[in-house]
């Protein structure tokens with residue numbers, strides 16, 4: 001009887017101890033779960049041309065993990081809405097590291113009017129490096145340049161549209177990538193072209209890699225003055241808007257992901 005009592009007591013002790021052990025384990029798991037989360041990405045909105053009819057936001061997403069800064073610009077020409085919409089899609093992309101600066105509607109008044117640009121604004125894509133007190137396009141580009149310099153951008157993309165398919169009509173830049181003059185830009189553009197063309201069956205709609213961005217443009221400035229890889233991406237407005245946005249975003253995302261700040 002005493003032996004039986006001792007045995008039961010021992011069994012109870014073992015059960016209690018194992019329960020404690022489990023309890024300890026549970027506490028450890030709970031403690032692990034309550035460890036501080038990684039700092040979520042910080043978003044800062046900078047108003048370019050603040051308090052003017054040309055005001056437009058630059059969204060700056062900064063990861064807690066250090067890494068390069070990339071700028072994506074859209075809506076430089078108001079009759080090229082796919083570039084603006086594709087750039088806007090980057091506002092929903094999660095950063096792995098570094099900084100992403102998104103200016104989706106660079107030429108706000110022109111986008112609203114659905115024309116290339118308003119005469120009083122001028123062509124943003126010929127206005128770089130801009131001026132602190134010049135025409136609206138010079139002031140806008142000056143503001144964009146200040147952000148490029150402040151965040152020491154490592155890559156710049158500018159999303160546009162052409163009126164035809166370049167493969168069919170070489171006068172149009174539609175469905176092309178214009179890389180900066182450096183080797184990195186050229187090689188990345190070739191890779192991005194191969195990547196997007198896998199999804200395009202009709203030859204005339206396939207993307208080409210053309211010569212360098214035009215003088216005075218966003219990508220030209222970033223590449224020749226700041227010496228960073230830069231690209232002008234052109235879709236064709238012969239395509240439905242959904243396809244233009246899809247291809248513009250596909251190419252841009254491929255290029256941004258090459259820096260490691262977002263997933264492919």
Ligand SMILES: [Zn+2]
Nearest residue numbers: 077080160161
């Ligand atoms: Zn354009």
